[in-house]
Amino acid sequence: MAGVGSIGLSALAAILVAAGFLGATPASAAYTEVLWTWIDVAGFKPQIAFYLDAMSLVMILVVTCVGFLIHIYAAEFMAEDEGFTRYFGYMNLFVASMITLLLANNLLLLMLGWEGVGLCSFLLVGFWYREPANGAAARKAFILTRVGDTAMLIGLYLLFTRLGTLQIQDLMQRASEQWQPGSAYAVAAAFLLLGGAVGKSAQLPLQVWLPDAMAGPTPTSALLHAATMVTAGVYLIARTHVLFSLAPAAQTAVGIIGAATLLLAGFSALTQHDIKRVLAYSTMSQIGYMFLALGVGAWQAAMFHFMTHAFFKALLFLGAGVIINAVDEEHSMFRVGGLRKELPVAFWTFLIAGCSLAGLPFITAGFFSKDLIIWNAWSAPNGHPGFWIAGMAGAFLTSLYTFRLIFRVFFGPLGIPVTKRPGYAMTVPLVLLAFLSVVGGYLKRPLLGFLNSVLPPTIEAHAGGLTEGSSQAVAAVLFLVGLYFAYLFHLQKRGLADVLVANSTGRVFDRWWFTGWGFDWIYDKAFVQPFVWISQINKGDFIDSFYTGVARLSEVLYRGLSATETGRVRWYMAAMAAGAVLFVAVVLFL
Amino acid sequence: MFSLGLTSLLVRRNLLFVLMSLEVMLNAAGLAFVVAGSRWQQADGQVVFLFILAVAAAEVAVGLALVFQIYRHFGSLDVDKLGEMRG
Amino acid sequence: MEPVFYIAGAVAVISTALMLTRLNVVHALLYLIVSFLGIAVDFFVLGAPFVAALEVIVYAGAIMVLFVFAGMMFNLGQQSVETERQWLTPGIWIGPVLLAGVLFAEVVYLLEGSAAYTGAVAVGPKEVGMVLFGPYVIGVELASMLLLAGVVGAYHLGFLKIVTPETQHDTDTDERRTDTGGDLVLAGADEPARTA
Numbered sequence: 068m069a070g071v072g073s074i075g076l077s078a079l080a081a082i083l084v085a086a087g088f089l090g091a092t093p094a095s096a097a098y099t100e101v102l103w104t105w106i107d108v109a110g111f112k113p114q115i116a117f118y119l120d121a122m123s124l125v126m127i128l129v130v131t132c133v134g135f136l137i138h139i140y141a142a143e144f145m146a147e148d149e150g151f152t153r154y155f156g157y158m159n160l161f162v163a164s165m166i167t168l169l170l171a172n173n174l175l176l177l178m179l180g181w182e183g184v185g186l187c188s189f190l191l192v193g194f195w196y197r198e199p200a201n202g203a204a205a206r207k208a209f210i211l212t213r214v215g216d217t218a219m220l221i222g223l224y225l226l227f228t229r230l231g232t233l234q235i236q237d238l239m240q241r242a243s244e245q246w247q248p249g250s251a252y253a254v255a256a257a258f259l260l261l262g263g264a265v266g267k268s269a270q271l272p273l274q275v276w277l278p279d280a281m282a283g284p285t286p287t288s289a290l291l292h293a294a295t296m297v298t299a300g301v302y303l304i305a306r307t308h309v310l311f312s313l314a315p316a317a318q319t320a321v322g323i324i325g326a327a328t329l330l331l332a333g334f335s336a337l338t339q340h341d342i343k344r345v346l347a348y349s350t351m352s353q354i355g356y357m358f359l360a361l362g363v364g365a366w367q368a369a370m371f372h373f374m375t376h377a378f379f380k381a382l383l384f385l386g387a388g389v390i391i392n393a394v395d396e397e398h399s400m401f402r403v404g405g406l407r408k409e410l411p412v413a414f415w416t417f418l419i420a421g422c423s424l425a426g427l428p429f430i431t432a433g434f435f436s437k438d439l440i441i442w443n444a445w446s447a448p449n450g451h452p453g454f455w456i457a458g459m460a461g462a463f464l465t466s467l468y469t470f471r472l473i474f475r476v477f478f479g480p481l482g483i484p485v486t487k488r489p490g491y492a493m494t495v496p497l498v499l500l501a502f503l504s505v506v507g508g509y510l511k512r513p514l515l516g517f518l519n520s521v522l523p524p525t526i527e528a529h530a531g532g533l534t535e536g537s538s539q540a541v542a543a544v545l546f547l548v549g550l551y552f553a554y555l556f557h558l559q560k561r562g563l564a565d566v567l568v569a570n571s572t573g574r575v576f577d578r579w580w581f582t583g584w585g586f587d588w589i590y591d592k593a594f595v596q597p598f599v600w601i602s603q604i605n606k607g608d609f610i611d612s613f614y615t616g617v618a619r620l621s622e623v624l625y626r627g628l629s630a631t632e633t634g635r636v637r638w639y640m641a642a643m644a645a646g647a648v649l650f651v652a653v654v655l656f657l
Numbered sequence: 658m659f660s661l662g663l664t665s666l667l668v669r670r671n672l673l674f675v676l677m678s679l680e681v682m683l684n685a686a687g688l689a690f691v692v693a694g695s696r697w698q699q700a701d702g703q704v705v706f707l708f709i710l711a712v713a714a715a716e717v718a719v720g721l722a723l724v725f726q727i728y729r730h731f732g733s734l735d736v737d738k739l740g741e742m743r744g
Numbered sequence: 745m746e747p748v749f750y751i752a753g754a755v756a757v758i759s760t761a762l763m764l765t766r767l768n769v770v771h772a773l774l775y776l777i778v779s780f781l782g783i784a785v786d787f788f789v790l791g792a793p794f795v796a797a798l799e800v801i802v803y804a805g806a807i808m809v810l811f812v813f814a815g816m817m818f819n820l821g822q823q824s825v826e827t828e829r830q831w832l833t834p835g836i837w838i839g840p841v842l843l844a845g846v847l848f849a850e851v852v853y854l855l856e857g858s859a860a861y862t863g864a865v866a867v868g869p870k871e872v873g874m875v876l877f878g879p880y881v882i883g884v885e886l887a888s889m890l891l892l893a894g895v896v897g898a899y900h901l902g903f904l905k906i907v908t909p910e911t912q913h914d915t916d917t918d919e920r921r922t923d924t925g926g927d928l929v930l931a932g933a934d935e936p937a938r939t940a
Binding site for chain 3: 665707714717
């Protein structure tokens, strides 16, 4: 149990550090711990140094505590798997990389953690490597995040060459001194960093890897693709928020990407059959909310939503794991059903998490955090009614697909009989996370106050007709409407849903949203196939042929020269005579 | 003259003819020297011809002795055959 | 004097050309001697009587005589004429003629610019002698050493016989087998016993 214990220890350490930090906050509200200088070349001097402030403290607390619960769960979930030790090795490596990323003092060290989590994602998604589809999914994830990483590296390069440092705090300082808001460099750098964030957080246009990444074991999906890794992009943008403030174009782009992704993912989640894929699209959608918050400048709201989302999404995934385990690896929600009585703990915790996700008013954490974002989408200085509408529509969709899932899986007639029930190692984390999903919301005021030292608070610039209360009311209404429709289509009159889908236009939408709005198809046609075609025509590798050409040339010369060694005297005489004649000619004419 | 000697050197297969063409070539070279000496009206050209003569004489003596040995050994005077045969 | 020069030169060139194409060895040798005599006349006309005499006495007289002896000794009769005819196909001449032609052209090109021949004054033996004993005395010494080496070598080579009884091969020109028992066999001693 070393794997689990190590995470437990780090969780404990994080809590102790938090206590110390809260107890005696230093003047500049941050600790820096320098370990050693990594590189020292011509003025480029990144160090291995850790930087602890309020934001990174919040994040490492979430990562280690939720991670600890997930590891306990995984100890039972993966108990019969032959790659048990390998799994925990990868998971621990992941947590280490994530913490490096969060605590990094400079962007290069952050990049190290970034790459590390990308690697672990690849290893974990393709954990059951004997299945080729899993390997393909892992590769897809890696390649897409790589595209984002490349953009990010170019951004780092740009930042370094223009500002001379990669140390985050210095960087922010120099950027605000040297670059005017809206300057080309700031915008370019911000867009490039955004590219990296988009890849890692599975937003448009690099979002297609997340649904396929569900091929990995469920604890992995819970940890990486719900709570932690996909939020690395959010962290990056929040960390470099000064840069984004200097580049309004980029910031608006963040918001637009967030809004678009949350709607796209919401519609797609509505048509999925696989339980985990619904949750994957849901994650994509919720991170879209976080991006939306960042886009309008509601930094603290984004962090808050990150925390609550980590709680309830991890819980949802772990619950899904329990379900899938119980019904003999069946993933489709249409084949299982009526598990309410069979798996009571799973049912109640899943229900609580689902309500939190959809935003059940006042009792659940998700309501507070999501609502804060939607309100800020209206009222913040960069807010816009369009964002508010998108956020509300997303809330409706979230409610709809969440309850569709719950009604199909837990209610109705029994689909597949339950063969395995979870033990304590799996149920206790579920309960704990459910508790957090409820009370997490009440941490709103203290959390936001706490983050004030790092992230500027969002002022309400223009309320104009709405108040926070009325916004919350609208959200609550939408929640109920979504719940009703889900009830209607998926519990009461189940046939109705099938009729809708069978209808010709319904079928078009169903297909389209099912494949994630066709992005996979687009990418396949635009990138994958040309690439494969190019590599096929280059099978002879024309660059390589230069070198083989050299070898062949020397072979030809060898053959030619060896033909001159005939052993016949007269031939040699002739050769000598010819040589002499040639020599005379050269001397004469040159 | 030199060209003629060169041609016959390359063409003929009989060893004796080879030697004869060598003589022709030497002679031609010597002729060139003498002409040059006469042109500049010095004795040098003739002196060089004298040396060439000495060299040719020595060479012929040794060469013919060798030819005899070859004939005795290989039984043929064909240059190509001599090249192919292994002693 | 000039026409004599050209006539003698022409004689030399023609007889050399004829020599090349003869099938019989002895005929070729005789033509060569004629060529040398023509060269000697040329030397005389050029005003080098000493080397003219030398050419006749040493070159034509001694060296060519050696050749004639060798040619006679090999006793190459009709058989060899046939062989030579076989060997000298017309096609064989092309390459070397081309090569030699290029060389000839080069030499002509080289000599083109130079002044015409005058050849008035003769450089007699006395001058040659003086030069020989003066600046070129070292050359004389070297030549004498060379001649000595030549004598010794020729004697040595002609004397000893290489004994390799197991490697006598059949040839298509001469179907002779030499059974060499002893090691001290004088060159040409059993020549007359061989059949052509």
